[in-house]
Amino acid sequence: MSKEQEKKDNQINIELTEEVAEGIYSNLVMIAHSNSEFVLDFIRLMPGVPKAKVKSRIVVTPEHAKRLLDALKDNIEKYENAFGPIKSNQEAPKFPMNFGGTIGEA
Secondary structure: OOOHHHHHHHOOOOOOHHHHHHHOOOOOOEEEOOOOOEEEEEEEEEOOOOOOOEEEEEEEEEHHHHHHHHHHHHHHHHHHHHHHOOOOOOOOOOOOOOOOOOOOOO
């Protein structure tokens, strides 16, 4: 089998609908995990609005979560090479983070 044929056999045809192609804005991600999966909740949190909504939940295997981490690292490196360093603000967000639950006290 030629290399060209091997490439063709390993290709996946991926469909992207118009609706999904528009994307969903998220400015917060909450991550949880069990022994068999990682759950990523993509949330849109707006300043001055006390309630945030989960806009999308993605569930992946631990192996896929690791591949996602590697892909993000690679893409961030490429982005920074093209556009300069991404400024990282280590401060906690300045909006309420209780998501409607009880607020802990010390």
